[in-house]
Amino acid sequence: MNAISLPPSLSRREILKIGGLIVGFALPMRLTTAGNTTDTAAADIPKVLAPDRVEGFLAIDRHGNVTVFSGKVDLGTGVRTAMTQIAAEELDVPMAHVNVIQGDTLLTPDQGPTYGSLSIQNGGVQIRLAAATARRALLRKAAQRLNVDEHELTVDAGVVKPRHGDASVRYGELIGGGTLALGLDQDAPLKDPNSYAVVGRSQPRLDIPDKVTGRFTYMQDFRVEGMVHGRVVRPPAIGATLLSVDPDSVSHVPGLIKVVRRKDFLAVVARTEWGAISAARQLKARWSDWQGLPDEDRIWDYVRATKIVRDDVTSNRGNVEAALAAADRRLSSTYDFAIHTHGSIGPSCAVAAFEGGKLTCWSASQATHNLRQQLALMFGMSDADVRAIYLDGSGCYGRNGHEDAAADAALLARDVDRPVRVQWMRADEHGWDPKGPPTLIDMQAALDASGNVSAWYSQFYGPDGVAGKVKLVAAELAGMPHETAMSPGGIIAGTAVPYTFTNVKTLAHRLVTTPLRPSWIRSPGRMQSGFANEAFLDEIAVAANTDPFELRRRYLADDARAIAVLERLAQFAHWQKRSIERKAGGSTATGRGMAFIKYENNRTYVGMVATVDVVRATGVIAAKHFAVVQDSGQIINPDGVKNQIEGNVVQTVSRTLIERVRFDRSRVTSVDWQTYPILTFPDAPEIEMELIDRPHEKPWGVGEPSAAIVSAAISNAVFDAVGIRLRSVPFTPDKVLAALKT
């Protein structure tokens, strides 16, 4: 038998080959333009990072191979493939000639973090413009070279030729050994979508063959020469201080290098991964008591009693107070949404190395440019001396623990003066990733005598802050410089509604604190608002004895794309006007509910109909089926969009029916998959969908919008089935049974 050949670990002084580009690794980093082995002109040049420069986003080598430098990264969503499509389409080169480098602070422009369903909408559109600018410049060069009018030229697979005649020239020849030094031209002509051959068609994801055969290198697989393994030992209570540690308790562990303590930051470093795990488990330490968390059973009292630091009015039209006072009928309900964890299947992981006073960190961070700044702050370095490089990790649905693992690895790497890999254990991830904060929403509405909605008033309670930088756990524990403001994400962006009610006020009460370190998780705040808005509108529809589609159409009449989605959905889902009569009997009741969103009131439209079964005796809800219609403008990769919608629905069914972070007064107690269960295969719903493609419109985000209304669709379907309103996520059987009894 043959011996298994070990994959070579990457030498720190060797080179990292990414796609067709050779990128120097040892700091200071230099980019070589060598396209491949036959390209000998490997001049060292600094990579341009400006987002207003073509060469910030694109390089074309003398063989015509295109490298895209994308600040937006592929979090498992297919963005790499979509960016490849966009660049290939606009330049008229085969996808196989395009490589994408993502999220490397030395190589890619800062296009902002990969969040908010903005990768294609913002990042892709920038890259498209860079490609269009490059294409025009190349055509002008070709026109000179071939001595023909620029407008007579066509491009096929990177070969430029006149419509008539045999002369031709390749992109690579036009570039020679040089670079495309061009400003991004906002007026560069974009290709007519009618002529698209690559964009708008389902292209197989480029990463899948490697991912299903074990050839892919995830962050968790990445190794560098001389690397050792770290494991963190977090406090048993979130705010506990470390009183003492006994390094002798682990001196017997094979391969142990060091117990690292800095204030309340505690970790072990060992030659082997298992050695680090063993040492972390056996390390004896004494911690102070700490019981600073609120009573989980009274979390909503706590949220309501938390000091409000600011009110954000997100919409205000007419006079809500007067309309409510004058109303014939008033409705009011309170909705709440539990604390959720990201629950990435692979816990966070990072590798960090200090060399010559500079730090290089490999991370699956969705925001390597921000991470660089955070690490620089933590270690008192300049941003320029820190390089953060993205590597695909386990699915990332927001700001999870990746950045924290990076800070852990950097702290240990500095301490032991060699590259350190930190892999969080499951309990580290569940216990210490930043959480989607608890959210409370008070809803009020008024109906006039004709059943019209005369007032809509919502009050959202969520932590203060924006989508900034979430403080790093290691920096806080170690008493090193770090951010102090909360960063829960843009959680108020979904509070306003698209409906043209006469009197509307939507208000967000921003709270001075929240129980656990907050951050954004898929559709942050919008999922909570989408739940309250769309479930409450269903309450209104029932009170007004109006079909929920009809009610929405009435207040979206001026929005043709919204109307189109609603009409397609009603047809696609075979919607029948809801009978307000409660269905009698049966041990299992079936119901259907609909919900709609115009995401952040300015982009992607989604409507969905959920079908659920409710078992009366047990209170168990089964989400059986979803019919979804979405208009996200121009579609880059239809199958990629469908994959995102499926993921949004399934993940949000899980969040809606099951998920809730548990905690006692000291710590998170839901620290594995038994204590924080998620949806499993037998309970996954069927999903059918229709995409409305609008190739001549802007491409809008798809990674979040459909998630934002799943909770409402289920709640509304449960009402249809058994006549109870579920206003508290998760919809666990105990809540269903309690509601059925009243």
Place this chain on the structure above:
Amino acid sequence: MNRQPRQSISLDVNGTTASFTIDDPTIPLLYALRDDLGLHGPRFGCGLGQCGACTVLLDGSAIRSCVFPAVNAVGHRVVTLEGLGTPEKPHPLQQAFIDEQAVQCGYCINGMIMQAAALISSNKNPTYEQIKQALAYNLCRCGTHLRIVRAVRRACCGA
């Protein structure tokens, strides 16, 4: 406590013999496969046998390598995701996952394919329900469940 003696062990992994040294007899198979043999297929997800990301085949049966001592694999045939096929020559299950585009982040997919491989070895024509039951203890967070089930079914029974 005394230091554990280093010992050399040989494992039959993907049809080849791999010899390496361990310094702790309790080391789970997962770390031997990943860190000593450099394999990427079996993945660390929980270390508790709860999620299935680390699944490998031991004499054709699916086991959770994160809680299975490496020394207990001596004398048995271990097959990992790499042992099923390659991008150039994928196993029918791997091809079906490509055909169905049954991946989002893909971190859990090793477990899905290895668990399905064990299922198919005993049931050549599983129903959708049987596939869902077989994968009931494999977790996916991205919500790729529907595609995964379709892929397993396609591998057995065609598109």
